[in-house]
Amino acid sequence: MDSKSFNPFEMAQEQFxxxxxxxxxxxATRDLLRNPIRExxxxxxxxxxxGSVKIFKGFRVQHNDARGPGKGGIRFHPQETADTxxxxxxxxxxxxxxxxIPLGGSKGGVVCDPHSLSMREQEQICRGWIRQIARDIGPxxxxxxxxxxxxxxxxxxxxxxxxxxRGGKYPGLITGKPVGMGGSLGRKExxxxxxxxxxxxxxxxxGIRPDGTTASVQGFGNVAxxxxxxxxxxxxxxxxxxxxxxxxxxxxxxxKKDGINLDELRKIADRxxxxxxxxxxxxxxxxxxxxxWLEQDVDIxxxxxxxxxxxxxxxxxxSKRVKIIAEGANGPTGPRADEVIQERGIFMIPDFxxxxxxxxxxxxxxxxxxxxxxxxxxxxxxxxxxxxxxxFIAVSDLAKKRKLYMRDAAYVIAVSRVAQICRDRxxx
Ligand code: NAD
Numbered sequence: 425m426d427s428k429s430f431n432p433f434e435m436a437q438e439q440f441x442x443x444x445x446x447x448x449x450x451x452a453t454r455d456l457l458r459n460p461i462r463e464x465x466x467x468x469x470x471x472x473x474x475g476s477v478k479i480f481k482g483f484r485v486q487h488n489d490a491r492g493p494g495k496g497g498i499r500f501h502p503q504e505t506a507d508t509x510x511x512x513x514x515x516x517x518x519x520x521x522x523x524x525i526p527l528g529g530s531k532g533g534v535v536c537d538p539h540s541l542s543m544r545e546q547e548q549i550c551r552g553w554i555r556q557i558a559r560d561i562g563p564x565x566x567x568x569x570x571x572x573x574x575x576x577x578x579x580x581x582x583x584x585x586x587x588x589x590r591g592g593k594y595p596g597l598i599t600g601k602p603v604g605m606g607g608s609l610g611r612k613e614x615x616x617x618x619x620x621x622x623x624x625x626x627x628x629x630x631g632i633r634p635d636g637t638t639a640s641v642q643g644f645g646n647v648a649x650x651x652x653x654x655x656x657x658x659x660x661x662x663x664x665x666x667x668x669x670x671x672x673x674x675x676x677x678x679x680k681k682d683g684i685n686l687d688e689l690r691k692i693a694d695r696x697x698x699x700x701x702x703x704x705x706x707x708x709x710x711x712x713x714x715x716x717w718l719e720q721d722v723d724i725x726x727x728x729x730x731x732x733x734x735x736x737x738x739x740x741x742x743s744k745r746v747k748i749i750a751e752g753a754n755g756p757t758g759p760r761a762d763e764v765i766q767e768r769g770i771f772m773i774p775d776f777x778x779x780x781x782x783x784x785x786x787x788x789x790x791x792x793x794x795x796x797x798x799x800x801x802x803x804x805x806x807x808x809x810x811x812x813x814x815x816f817i818a819v820s821d822l823a824k825k826r827k828l829y830m831r832d833a834a835y836v837i838a839v840s841r842v843a844q845i846c847r848d849r850x851x852x
Contacts, residue, residue, distance in 0.1 A: 433511040457842065480549055488846075493528060495599075512531035512755075515775065518834070614805075616651035618778070618781015664680075665689065674713055677716035
């Protein structure tokens with residue numbers, strides 16, 4: 425599973441089975457939590473700019489809603505599969521439980537490549553996605569959000585379509601809306617900043633001051649850019665970043681001797697987080713194809729792109745200097761690679777703790793939208809820091825107390841919370 429046959433849902437189930445054994449869960453609870461409660465697969469007809477109609481495949485998976493309405497993003501990706509969405513929905517259940525917000529886990533997606541679609545065509549897909557699922561989502565049932573290759577603009581089109589169908593204003597339907605149109609200040613930086621709140625806490629535990637540390641980041645999208653921004657503010661230096669190159673259909677790492685300059689790279693990146701290779705070379709960057717972000721001699725690795733990026737084929741390339749891996753992405757480490765990382769004693773901050781800042785802030789956005797009262801950015805980020813820090817400390821305390829790997833400790837906390845409410849509701 426660590427190679428090309430990688431299936432994210434099998435990975436999510438394998439992680440769950442391990443913790444189900446640790447918690448000695450009964451069979452009914454295992455059967456309930458191992459699979460989504462509901463899922464929807466649909467076809468979305470969209471009229472292209474040339475007048476033709478194209479049919480896109482769409483999904484919404486609701487893994488578990490015992491703790492509250494489902495919550496989870498919508499991904500636009502050419503390699504999207506039902507199993508990717510199932511895995512991501514399941515991880516959302518654990519993530520909301522890990523940070524203890526009253527929400528369940530869902531995820532959605534469309535098989536499409538926004539690189540080759542005009543904004544008008546993307547609008548058709550967003551509206552079409554809502555038309556297929558409007559009956560089965562809503563502020564008190566299931567609340568979508570942006571994810572890979574979707575943005576505030578996509579969320580607003582979706583909200584507009586939903587309100588047109590339902591007749592009325594439902595700002596709590598969706599999060600990640602533009603600021604000024606129901607969006608929360610702080611949402612765009614929340615996931616990346618949240619990653620660094622947990623890195624800061626991990627460094628504290630290891631007795632290392634953040635200034636003077638170095639990191640290598642995979643990805644240069646929303647999560648990566650904001651993680652880099654805050655990491656630099658606390659004194660760290662990012663030695664390299666990497667991104668997907670649409671023209672060459674491969675990845676490139678961008679390196680600079682004294683560390684990358686976030687502002688100059690932002691200026692030459694597109695809206696999908698792809699960096700212009702030629703312009704980067706002109707600015708003095710080394711541009712190297714492949715997995716090199718992983719091999720850097722740095723203190724911290726921050727994978728912030730996609731699933732299964734650290735696997736059995738490359739895990740041994742991680743430098744001896746690496747002390748912390750903070751998973752900005754969902755599921756970036758395969759189970760076999762995880763075993764190697766655990767054996768090596770690298771401090772792992774697992775995805776559903778490290779990147780929970782996004783959903784936590786989405787929850788704050790829901791609260792604000794439902795109250796129709798908006799908080800200042802500092803208030804939002806302050807509340808976010810409190811939530812992320814307490815979730816991190818709870819996981820790390822349990823890991824120490826029960827001598828567990830951090831991922832297992834996070835799973836124990838999250839799965840017990842969900843299993844408990846399923847029992848209390850009388851479901852199992
Ligand atoms: P994004 O679309 O803004 O950026 C993705 C980045 O990854 C781009 O820079 C792209 O070039 C790069 N990339 C894609 N494939 C790559 C590869 N094979 N190698 C190297 N780089 C590659 O996406 P995002 O919102 O930053 O999300 C990144 C990850 O974080 C995803 O796993 C997502 O599910 C997760 N996540 C996002 C949020 C959020 O709030 N955006 C919240 C929680 C988790």
